Amino acid sequence: MQFASRWLPRNGRPEVTHATGNSYLKDGVLPHMWCAGCGIGTMMGALVRSFEELGYRKSQTVVVTGIGCTGKLDDYLVTNALHTTHGRALAYATGIKAFKPELKVVVIMGDGDGVTIGGNHFIHAARRNMDLTAIVLNNLNYGMTGGQASATSPGASITSTTGYGNPERDFDICALAEAAGANFVARTTTYHGWELKDSIKTALTKTGFSLVEVMSPCPTQFGRRNEMKETTAMLLSLRDRATPLDHYRELPEAQRVGRFSTGILVDRGEPGFNERYAAVRERAVREAEGATS
Numbered sequence: 222m223q224f225a226s227r228w229l230p231r232n233g234r235p236e237v238t239h240a241t242g243n244s245y246l247k248d249g250v251l252p253h254m255w256c257a258g259c260g261i262g263t264m265m266g267a268l269v270r271s272f273e274e275l276g277y278r279k280s281q282t283v284v285v286t287g288i289g290c291t292g293k294l295d296d297y298l299v300t301n302a303l304h305t306t307h308g309r310a311l312a313y314a315t316g317i318k319a320f321k322p323e324l325k326v327v328v329i330m331g332d333g334d335g336v337t338i339g340g341n342h343f344i345h346a347a348r349r350n351m352d353l354t355a356i357v358l359n360n361l362n363y364g365m366t367g368g369q370a371s372a373t374s375p376g377a378s379i380t381s382t383t384g385y386g387n388p389e390r391d392f393d394i395c396a397l398a399e400a401a402g403a404n405f406v407a408r409t410t411t412y413h414g415w416e417l418k419d420s421i422k423t424a425l426t427k428t429g430f431s432l433v434e435v436m437s438p439c440p441t442q443f444g445r446r447n448e449m450k451e452t453t454a455m456l457l458s459l460r461d462r463a464t465p466l467d468h469y470r471e472l473p474e475a476q477r478v479g480r481f482s483t484g485i486l487v488d489r490g491e492p493g494f495n496e497r498y499a500a501v502r503e504r505a506v507r508e509a510e511g512a513t514s
């Protein structure tokens with residue numbers, strides 16, 4: 222995490238600034254609301270750095286969020302922002318992008334919001350190859366609402382709704398996006414800060430549906446129930462389990478257990494929804510004009 226703090230009195234409160242100079246963050250919003258050790262702030266730092274390095278204009282950028290700890294992120298930004306209903310962020314974002322293709326639309330979701338409650342929207346946004354960048358922060362549970370199991374809680378993990386171990390199997394979010402047709406899929410962790418920024422930045426430059434899955438600690442709800450009470454234990458677990466794709470492919474099946482692949486997993490370059498939609502509209506207009514002439 223690259224937050225720099227300055228202790229300058231400002232309305233009686235310490236002022237904390239972001240290392241980027243706050244150009245995409247509202248004045249006076251730091252320090253943020255997330256728990257000590259949570260990865261959401263790290264992800265927000267990577268996002269605003271990506272905007273800055275790509276020179277995104279605030280008026281042309283829309284950040285759409287859903288509900289949950291991750292969904293609070295839009296509160297901090299000076300870009301256009303839309304805080305939507307639980308699991309529906311991708312549906313709202315699809316409407317925005319279809320109507321105003323010139324806008325850069327980024328969708329920020331947690332695993333509960335993005336692929337559990339919002340699983341159907343996730344599949345269809347990827348199937349449409351909708352020209353959006355989706356960032357799914359995967360902390361393996363519903364953090365804000367009390368640590369319930371989500372579709373990514375690992376089998377046997379303890380959550381507030383699986384006190385004796387989770388009997389369900391978990392989604393591989395990246396495999397789901399790939400199978401549904403996403404153009405670009407990458408996975409990294411909040412332990413790997415610069416790789417995280419580079420992954421988001423690359424995803425933002427792609428056409429079609431681009432996904433970055435961000436594996437992240439939730440020490441407050443998930444870690445303390447799963448023998449990782451200290452934030453450092455969660456971060457070290459992410460460090461040790463993250464395996465670059467080339468190395469992961471070479472591992473025998475038995476050694477992949479507990480690990481996950483990282484890096485760019487899919488990069489297809491197929492036409493996105495907006496390109497195909499523009500072609501259909503053009504054909505419709507041509508045929509309508511032909512019918513009236």
Ligand code: SF4
Binds near residue numbers: 254291443
């Ligand atoms: Fe982060 Fe978990 Fe705290 Fe929510 S409950 S802010 S996800 S650590």
